[in-house]
Amino acid sequence: MESYRIALLGLGTVGGAVVELLAATRKECAERAGRPIEVSRIVVRDPSKNRTVPADLPGHPTIRGDAIEAIEDPNIDAIVELAGGTEAPREWIRLAIEQGKDVITANKAVLAIHGDELFDLAKEHGRSLYYEASVAAAVPILQVIQQGIPAGPVDRLTGILNGTCNFILGRLEELSFEESVKSAQQAGLAEADPTLDISGIDSAHKLALLARILLGCSVPIEKLRVEGIEGLSPHDIEFGWEHDLSLKLLGMMRRNGDGTALGVMPCFLPSSHPLASVRDEDNAVLLEAAPFGSLVLQGKGAGGMPTAGSVVADILRAARGDAISYPASGTVEKITDPGATPVRHYLRLEVPDRHGVLARVAGALASEQVGIAALDQPENLLDFAGVVPIRILTHPVETTRLDLALSHLDEDLQSITRPVRIRIEE
Ligand SMILES: NC(=O)c1ccc[n+]([C@@H]2O[C@H](COP(=O)([O-])OP(=O)(O)OC[C@H]3O[C@@H](n4cnc5c(N)ncnc54)[C@H](OP(=O)(O)O)[C@@H]3O)[C@@H](O)[C@H]2O)c1
Structure with a gap:
């Protein structure tokens, strides 16, 4: 032959x-x-x-x-x-x-x-x-969502779609952000310029390809909320340990009455969540739909050989002439912001070590009715340069409203706080 x-x-x-x-x-x-x-x-x-x-x-x-x-x-x-x-x-x-x-x-x-x-x-x-290898490297997720599950709406998709970021978040348990990125580069998982990965854009590209199949229409990246993992620190991981939460960069698709919420955001997951224990450069996708309940696919999400496996599988499909079906393009479904759903948030702010600062922060949050469930300033986080971190757990609030409240911090605090806020997905 x-x-x-x-x-x-x-x-x-x-x-x-x-x-x-x-x-x-x-x-x-x-x-x-x-x-x-x-x-x-x-x-x-x-x-x-x-x-x-x-x-x-x-x-x-x-x-x-x-x-x-x-x-x-x-x-x-x-x-x-x-x-x-x-x-x-x-x-x-x-x-x-x-x-x-x-x-x-x-x-x-x-x-x-x-x-x-x-x-x-x-x-x-x-x-x-x-293009199987383009999403989640070794995990044959495109074949599964095209052919392996019943036709009909998948209500929710939650994915760890960037192996490099997952590896970096794992290293943050012991190293600074810069050292964690270096460690990913040494492991051959991050480019010399890691921007595409750590900014969340690579995850957004993959989410758009998955959503294109699941929604049957094209998904313009510029319509998605895309946040990366820059600025996260071991302090944030530590907060997770104290509250039994794991920090992950998630691509999310949530169908709701109003359209489909789509976006990429760092999130805390409770330790009982199926994706909480996904470590190193693994990727994982959780699909939820009425006919099958929930389904998780997990495997190596980066690296030469894991990706090559999917490329070679595609070469063999091409050589056999296996048909591939393409989702319709053109009609853009209404895309909404996953940050519009109220959830608890974790907030870390760098504040000057002065009297009255906490009241100013609380005032800004109160201006948008953001409720504080807990607030701490752990002793071991003290910075002797006169700036100290505070950590706040909010009551459920939309990310958009929390961001608005943070924009109400006074000018002095705006220049210092470098807020990190992370959604806590239940
Ligand atoms: N690495 C992963 O873990 C991974 C996982 C999933 C998907 N992918 C995707 O797979 C693709 C390749 O990634 P990679 O990590 O293998 O990249 P890479 O290590 O940078 O290799 C790129 C190769 O392409 C060649 N090349 C670049 N521009 C070219 C041009 N204009 N004309 C001809 N050759 C050109 C380079 O040639 P030289 O050798 O001469 O520079 C090099 O051999 C990317 O789209 C990436 O997103 C990668």
Whole structure:
């Protein structure tokens, strides 16, 4: 049987693992796909860099620097885009589909931003665009929500969608925020510039792709509340320990009578919550719907080999010609703010160590009827530079109203407090 020939665009963390996995499992891949898989071309940014590919990699590819030449090669059946970025991959995916090729990608950013155009183009040309590895790496969550659960509304989705952030939050138990980020970089989990991860944007890209399938419409990222984990500290984790809560960065989808609340926010979860014990770089998604109750999928959410597993599974689906169904694009359902639901909040403020400061903070909160359930200033948190942290537990309040109250802090406090506020999801 004729081989299925692919061009690999990118040979970094994920691309390198894909060639290793394809070489190590060539026989099993051929059996599952019904024909041999060959890597005919590899494209990188800098072909002069010294690199090795496994000697037994089927296809014995040349490593070049011109993606367009590879995409236009009539002997190639599919391109596997593992380079990252948004604009160049958008053009490559467009061109590949127009050239009659299937596409496999692990790139959530390009699909979250240009999904309408690329999915429509694939439909129009009768090509398949597989992207399982782009959300939750090793966890086959897209297949599950497309084919593995009954059709009909999923009422709630709660996801730990960024393995790097989950790893950093775990390290915060012992290290400062900066040291925790460094530790993630040393583990090969964070980029030299970790902004996309720690700002919550990467989680938002993945949430948008999940919601697109679950809601059957496109979800513009700019409509979502997106908050990251910058500024969190071991003090916050400690508060969690004292109250039996775990700190997680969550992507949330909640259907309500008024539309669907969608957003990414750091949240405390009670230790009994199914996602509270998800550690290290694992991702996990909790789905809740009437027909099946609740369902949790969990696995490695980052790293070369875990991601390569999903990429290779998609290559085999493409080689078999498995159909892929695309959610409708265009109609935007009403998106609401998950911060509009009242819950208890944890608040940490840096305040000057002076008389009357607590009354000024309490006054600002009272101006928006934010009730204080508890307030403490643990001795071991004292900062001798004259600024001390205080921690407040509020009664249930909307995040939006709490933010408004914080904006009423007087000018002196505004310049010092650097408030951290975290929702406590029940
Ligand atoms: N790493 C993960 O854990 C993970 C998990 C899930 C999804 N993903 C996604 O997988 C994709 C790849 O991630 P990665 O971590 O493997 O990235 P990476 O280690 O930075 O590797 C990127 C590769 O793409 C090549 N490349 C970049 N720009 C190029 C261009 N303009 N033309 C040709 N080649 C180009 C680079 O070439 P050089 O080697 O010459 O620089 C490199 O080989 C991204 O979309 C990422 O979001 C990654």
